[in-house]
Amino acid sequence: MMTDAPRTVPQVLLDAAAAHGDMLAIVSEESTLTYAELRDRAVRAAALLRARGVGRGDRVAIWLPNSAAWVEAALGAFILGATVVPISTRLRAQEAAFMLRKSAARALVAAGDFLGVDYGAMIEGIDLPDLKTRIRTFPRDGEPDEWAQGLDEVMPEDCVAALRAAAGVTPDDVAEIMFTSGTTGFPKGAMLRHGQIVRTYSIYSERAGIRAGDRYLIIAPMFHSFGFKAGVLAAIIRGATMYPVKVFDAAETLRRIEAERISIMGGPPTIFSTLIELNRSEGKDLSSLRSIVTGASMVSPGLIRALQGEVGVEIVVNAYGLTEVCALVTMTRPDDEVETIATTAGRVIDGVEMRLVDTDGNEVPVGAAGEIEVRGFNVMAGYLDDPAETEKTIRPDGWLRTGDVGVLNEDGCLRVTDRIKDMFIVGGFNCYPAEIEKMMLDYPGIREVAVIGVPDERMGEVAKALVVAAPDRPFDTDAFITWCRANMANYKVPRHVELLDALPRNAMGKIQKFLLREADA
Incomplete structure (x- = not known):
């Protein structure tokens, strides 16, 4: 039941379990859970983390793809009064290590095998003095699922103690540290409180028309605000069923919409334009879709008309926000x-x-x-x-x-209309040039580099690197891009590289990126 009093995420979960206990909460590849079962799994997760030394105010990092385990780990941390630190599965070892070190994360729940990557092994050997416990899930063949086994081994008395901790969590407690980057290029952790998150996404879920029994296909990554807060939390607030998507595939998404009778989706406009275009040949029944939420400075009117006319979507809303304000400021x-x-x-x-x-x-x-x-x-x-x-x-x-x-x-x-900061958006992911440039300067053969966002028909924007090569040293563009793919998240990798003799600077020596953008227009 909705109230005007500030609430915490554990309170939202307990309210949802009381109101919708027999309704499906999550349908994923790994498990299908009712709201009552999700509450019990979250309490077990809290007990497991508590047994591993996690307490109120500690930080729990989650390095997983969209999954029931992601939701369980986050809710378990919230029940204890711990703070969740989401980590992108697109990040490489040093990028993730910075966040783990900066947040002084005490626990890490990581994927043992996602798209062929062992995330737990990726940071082995890196000095992380505060990280006291690591729990793997999504194991490789033949390896144990430490998360699933840990939840199964929790004793009833441990659950009682863990649930008792939830009563001590307050709306002013920090629930989440979301890392973002600024003009310095160093990631900064925005501290977001329980009460403000719940209030924001109560408004969001109402404006998006989410209601009990809706089937919510969560495509946006849960390490992103659009995936967890606008996806998981909004669904729990309203009693909708979550369908997590690990990796977006347009044909598989169309199949799931039809087979599962999906009614709610969110994501950047590129996802929906891709789905509509493909479905003109696939011919799937998408009539169950009722509400679509997107976030972009410009959305094609043709796309909205296609969603309404070809698909029959009743609600299409656009929104604007940023990490520092719980990712929501305005909505249509x-x-x-x-x-x-x-x-x-x-x-x-x-x-x-x-x-x-x-x-x-x-x-x-x-x-x-x-x-x-x-x-x-x-x-x-x-x-x-x-x-x-x-x-x-x-x-x-x-x-x-x-x-x-x-x-x-x-x-x-x-x-x-514009960004004072140089940030640009690649397929829904924020890219911060200063951060990317700092990493690129480690590449042998680069003297200077500037990164800008340039238009791209499919992704909206992509990165372009303007490189000044070191003198008397040949510069291999293909080798540079290969190096970037090995050392940074894929969405940060430049799709275009241009060699320059010098970067334009003002009298103070600052690079004039507006000139680079004008030259590329």
Whole structure:
């Protein structure tokens, strides 16, 4: 039952189990769980973590693909009052190690075999002094599933002790540390509290039209806000059934929509345009789809009309947010016109203020461009162990500077037009040039490098590297790209590489990336 009082994630889970106990909560390759069974598995997960030394305030890192195990591990940590640290399965060893070290993660739940990668083994030998316990799941053939075995071995009295801990969790406790990057290129951990997360996604799930019994195909990775908070948590809040997707495959997705009668989906516009185009030849019955949520500065009106006309989707909504504000600031409404949904991210959500300001911090008039600032219950507690960056981002009066540029129309709808920061988005994943450039500078033969986002028909944007090679040393572009694939997440790997004699700089020596973007336009 929904209440106005702030709630914690454990309270949401217990409420869902009480209200929807016999209804399906998760249908995955590994298991099918009702809400009552999910509650019991989460309590067992809490007991297992507690036996491994995890307590209130400790950090539990999760390095898994979308799965029931991901959900169980996160809910178990929340029940103990521990903080979840999601880690992308696209990251390489040093990238993940930075997050583990920075967060002082005490426990790690990792995949032993996902797409041929042993994530637990990837960080063997790396100095991680705070990491006291590691639990593998998705094992290789013949190896034990430590997670599943651990849950099976939990004793009833351990469950009672673990569940008792849930009563001590408060809405102001930090539930999640989501790592993001800024202009420095070093990942920063945004600290998000229980109460603000639950309140934000109660609003989100209502605006998206999610209801009990819906079948929610969760394609967005659970290490991403769109996967866990807008997927898992929103489903639990409303009593929907979760269908986790480990790896997106368009043909398999069409098959599942038809076979499972999926009613809710979320993701970037590229996913839905791909599905619609493929289904014109596949001819699957997609009529069960009722609600689609996407997030992009521009969505093709043709795509929205195709979802409504060809598929029969009733609700299509667009949204805008960023990690530091629980990934949600504005949403369109189900009854908005197609053009509003396509060209804007809608109006600010209830309980949150938004303004657009010029470089002096003065509000700009309607129709003028300004930096988007946000104030309200959804603003993070700050960056983990980084008061200087927190102070730069959150003004003394509570306004958070997003670094994004937008325009408000007379109806209060936001159009995001640019990014003050150089971040670009590849297929729904944020890419931060400074972070990528720092890694590239380790490649022998590079003297300087600048990374920009360039348009791509399928992915929206992809990375392009502008390279100044070291003198008197041949530079092999193919070898460089191969090195990038081995050392960074695939979505960060440049699809284009251009050699330059020098990078354009201003009088202060700062690289003028706008000139690079103009030259590429």
